[in-house]
Amino acid sequence: MKIVESSDTIAAISTAIGEGGIGIVRISGPKSFEIAKEIFKPRQKNIKEFESRKLYLGNIVDFNDEIVDEVLIAFFKSPHTYTREDMVEINCHGGLAAQKRILRLVLDSGARLAEPGEFTKRAFLNGRIDLSQAEAVIDIIRAKTDKALSLANRQLSGGLSNKINAIRHRLLDVLAHIAANIDFPEDDIPEASTDYIAKEVGDVKEAVGDLLKRISAGRVIREGLATLILGNTNVGKSSLLNALLDEERAIVTDIPGTTRDIIEEYIDINGIPIKIIDTAGIRETADEVERIGIQRAIKYLEEAELVLLLIDISRELTQDDINLIKLIKDKTTIVVINKVDLPAKIDEEDVKRMIPAERIVKISALKQEGIQDLKNAIYEVITAKIGGIGDEGLIGAGERQRQAIEAAYNFLDRALLAIKSFVPIEMVELDIRDAWQKLGEITGDTVTEDIISTIFEKFCIGK
């Protein structure tokens, strides 16, 4: 059993999911400040030291300095905090997706995902909570653990646990084989050659990679494919959105942020939710139309998994069009040529030469022509993105599970690299074992005894 060490830094989204628009990502532990400072860029320049218990406005940026979300952040110096450790609270506005991205950034910067009830546990162990509340604390922690456990079990009930068990079984065979070779070198056991181990580990790594892909596909299905409608003024963005909405009678959810007016709308294409990030919702002032339009578009591009680039065929290509085209160079894009009901001033072939477009669709948003074609094109893009995974192939997993699987993937990668570098097998085995154990954390099963039992089942020991 793995016990969690209390001297490291933990993080979690602390607003209950689905409750309230503003989410808080909480960090506690010795590295809290260090982590927060690395990803937070205050609006007010020249801040040298953040004061405790004061709110700062600024942006969370990722490792490429791209803005993730605008936030209010507060630093709390120990011991006057809930956990009596250094703590940071990041108030983010951008909905659940943004909270998750911020959390992942925090984790990637060196924090660990908090166990259920761990903030409360630390608060108590560090003397923040009164003795008389000890039993209440235990009840909270037990309840949270049980809830998390049943949640985890539910998440696990699908294909995930079967797949993980199959993968672990294969790793177990490799581990047992290596262990048998080490512990019984003179027994009549075939040698686990590095070729054999490399092949097994390589196959398993591929399977784990596939699992990760399915999980991210599952996420697309659950959370919707983030789709950005991009285009210059008056190319018909609003009309397109309306056309899509009208046709689908989709549920429209307005999530008015506090700092930016982004509208997320959901439409449903063949059962797959498409989350449209509608830059049409940005209030554009007459003077700065192009500039602001492009600047904001850059922000949303990062998040978008699909871009619908709208071009007005009735006008010649402008410099703004070309700027946009440059921007979306590396994105999955559908070029939507609008206003086909008007005389064309652009040669379709010119567009094709300029953009790596998977597809080009011609529509008339106003007349509602070609909308079904666009819908089909979007669906094809999704299926391509999900990598030909049918509905049954999609896997749902929680963040903790995804993290464990990703860690396992990295261990397997390291094992393969070690094999290539002629590292002795008992050291390669450490990485394989770590991968096996990481996956076992998901199914709740990591007993060394399993390896030993497998040795005796598979190999005739006793020279």
Place this chain on the structure above:
Amino acid sequence: MEYNVGTYDVAVVGAGHAGCEAALATSRMGLKTVVFAINLESIALMACNPSIGGPGKGNLVREIDALGGQMARNVDKNLIQMRMLNTKKGPAVRALRAQLDKRAYSISMKYTLECQENLDIVQEEVVRILVEGERVAGVVTKTGGIYKAKAVIITTGVYLRGRVVIGDVSYSSGPSGLFPANELSKSLESLGFELGRFKTGTPPRIHRDSVDFSKMIVQPGDDVIIPFSYATDKIDREQIPCWLTYTNEVTHKIITDNLYRAPLYTGEIKGTGPRYCPSVEMKVVNFKDKTSHQIFIEPEGVNNKEMYVQGLSTSLPADVQIAMTRSIKGLENAKIMRFGYAIEYDYVVPTQLKPTLESKAIQGLYMAGQVNGTSGYEEAAAQGLIAGINAALKIKEKEPLILSRSDAYIGVLIDDLVTKGVNEPYRVLTSRAEYRLLLRHDNADLRLMDIGYKVGLISDKMYKKFLEKKTMIENEIERLRSTKITPTAQTNEMLSQLETATINTPSSLAELLKRPELDYEKIKILDDLRKPLPKEVIEQVEIAIAYEGYIKRQIAEVEQFKKMENRKIPADIDYDEVYGLSFEGREKLKKVKPISIGQASRISGVNPSDITVLMIYLETKRRKSKS
């Protein structure tokens, strides 16, 4: 009639591999000690195979040596062959394995005991343990002799209610035709100990002159003998080879045809046997696809014609043993001198012990070796040494010695025993040791000799030699790290000669040593300032540098592990008072009585929320006691 014999500090019951280490440790630590054996000819008897060491086990022997035990030294004196195993794998799993002259081993251990100050040796069967209140007070022997003692160490091996089974014949017996100890079990039971029953077995021994070695494959020893003990400089001795042959389909048919007479399958044997040391009948039944199994013919000594038939452990009837032995290539005319047998015996459920190997219920009563449900000479000796050291430390009112899983294989062994218990005769396996990269056989002295010196079992002379070695290692690592090689045409020419990549920027010798294609010897041409060093120093330097990444990683894991080991649970904790424990968790904690949160977390049935609850409880207690 009972009579008083005398008063001792320590009484050791049994003089096998555990008992000898225990008795030598306490007497060497200055305590008046008596050790009992049912038969003095059976001191340090190797009742089964004539070899010591191997993966994991060899590490134990080295650890025993670093702590000041006797096993390695006695092996060096009496070995007839030495082999380094796993040489094709990395340094962390290499292991020495010695073939021994059994009788010589036994006699020289007996002589060591006889020469030892403070130690009395008595041929007697101990039948009762004396207890006053909750403290042990001594032992009583079969003849009525009362030996008062402050500490008693039980090291009775397979003698407790031993029962030998050969086919349909079974009788009360110890190993190798020795008397069993039938009364002590009852005494232990009446003291409240829970006993279990295990089984082990041994193959036939055959006469050397009846073996046709020309039909077998020779198994010689290594060209150069690397000694087991850090005290032995070098061993120059002619080695005696072992021989390899195989069972065949005829052998297997003989076995399967006679399974109806096999005690393992008739229900005659009820004790659980070890999976890693199955009888030949089990191998044939469980692995039907295998048409042959390895059989090693191993000499039992120099002036001794008995040969041990490794791989043919059995409790089949004697006539079947003859037939199946003679079906094997080279053994067509084999004359069996001793038949193989199974032996069932009582063991004491080891979760009743503290990590010091002292009983939780009775102060001053220690258990070590096969009586704790282990198997193997090495496992026994390791426990005997630790029990002896702890008995002595307790009498001297000093802190006990508890080796952790990150210190030694001994730590892994004892922690497994007292935390998880056993469900088959337990042996060490490298896969049981989480930190095995650090617990290498080559660095046992670096890990443990400080402790051996501190408890008083390592001599000043030995310790000084060790410190010199340690300094040499540290200095050489430092030197290789700080010596830079500049990318001149000349150095790159040398690197090309070594078939390794050339350098563009200055590179330390240590960095070069990390390259898998290079080693210490090869980089000599780039290292003008090198002074000659002993090869065991070079070995440590090479391992420390070449595998630095992996070693550092394990050290980091150990630091995490130690944090939980250092969160101690007070011995007087009342688990019924702890709010919020799961039912199973509470029961298990009450039974095992872990000494730390770390140990608690390894008990099966104790779940993570139990650990949280426990930590909160301990914190509550701490704060209450402060206010």
